Amino acid sequence: MQLKFKVPIFDVKNLNFSVRGVDILSNISLEIFNGEYIAIIGPNGGGKTTLIRILLGLEKATSGSVKIFGKKIKNFKEWYKIGYVPQRASLVDANFPATVEDIVKMGRVAKRGMFSTFSLEDAKMVEDAMLKMDIVHLKNKMVGTLSGGQRQRAMIARALASSPEILILDEPNTGVDIVSQQRFYKLLSKLNKEDNITIVFITHDIGVIADDIGRLFTINENATICNNPKEAMSCEDMTQLYGIDAHLIHNHKHEH
Numbered sequence: 209m210q211l212k213f214k215v216p217i218f219d220v221k222n223l224n225f226s227v228r229g230v231d232i233l234s235n236i237s238l239e240i241f242n243g244e245y246i247a248i249i250g251p252n253g254g255g256k257t258t259l260i261r262i263l264l265g266l267e268k269a270t271s272g273s274v275k276i277f278g279k280k281i282k283n284f285k286e287w288y289k290i291g292y293v294p295q296r297a298s299l300v301d302a303n304f305p306a307t308v309e310d311i312v313k314m315g316r317v318a319k320r321g322m323f324s325t326f327s328l329e330d331a332k333m334v335e336d337a338m339l340k341m342d343i344v345h346l347k348n349k350m351v352g353t354l355s356g357g358q359r360q361r362a363m364i365a366r367a368l369a370s371s372p373e374i375l376i377l378d379e380p381n382t383g384v385d386i387v388s389q390q391r392f393y394k395l396l397s398k399l400n401k402e403d404n405i406t407i408v409f410i411t412h413d414i415g416v417i418a419d420d421i422g423r424l425f426t427i428n429e430n431a432t433i434c435n436n437p438k439e440a441m442s443c444e445d446m447t448q449l450y451g452i453d454a455h456l457i458h459n460h461k462h463e464h
């Protein structure tokens with residue numbers, strides 16, 4: 209039992225990804241464990257999204273190994289355990305012909321299969337996901353008429369509808385105002401602490417979630433793993449290497 213507990217959700221070893229001879233990711237090794245809250249930062253074009261796409265099986269690594277819940281990625285089938293909110297998910301076409309409830313229901317497809325009918329359990333999970341994201345009152349609204357923050361919450365509810373064990377969010381705040389962002393960070397932290405959902409969060413805005421995150425990964429072709437991001441000293445290298453003010457994390461903690 210002890211051993212089982214320690215199996216990481218993602219176990220990446222010596223991963224390389226190159227396109228036409230150009231290295232995009234080099235020698236990445238990292239593990240993500242159940243219950244963690246991890247932020248991923250790095251410069252534009254550094255390879256963050258590519259890494260996530262490989263973890264989700266959307267791109268194939270050039271070499272190296274990726275295991276998910278202890279299984280080689282090619283044998284892994286339980287994709288409903290992984291919720292994904294892609295970049296710019298909150299920027300939905302204004303004419304997209306679906307209600308908020310429709311969007312969240314789509315999140316059940318991975319769990320129940322394409323051709324089975326919508327069950328009572330499906331309905332309950334959809335309702336729960338909307339409750340958690342505080343969008344029940346919006347369920348009959350067309351998604352194109354929502355604000356950026358409301359759309360963002362709808363997209364996360366959609367990911368939550370399959371009861372994932374891990375939620376991966378790729379810069380989810382594009383087009384979302386500051387107040388909605390703050391609210392969103394609180395919701396994420398709650399999902400992590402109260403529902404034990406593992407969170408992996410790609411962001412350029414590290415200061416605001418500094419109090420919540422446990423570890424920080426910096427991706428710039430290579431990966432730098434910062435296990436103790438609240439102790440600014442341990443991130444000194446990161447600051448120098450990537451020009452990111454790791455002290456922000458430290459200072460933020462003292463503002464309260």
Ligand SMILES: Nc1ncnc2c1ncn2[C@@H]1O[C@H](COP(=O)(O)OP(=O)(O)OP(=O)(O)O)[C@@H](O)[C@H]1O
Pocket residue numbers: 227232250251252253254255256257258259
């Ligand atoms: N399949 C592919 N074919 C060609 N180039 C690719 C492919 N996948 C990724 N790249 C390139 O890899 C680099 C890394 O892109 P990626 O989107 O992963 O960076 P990022 O860190 O997420 O950037 P941003 O912060 O701007 O979103 C980019 O230069 C991109 O053009």
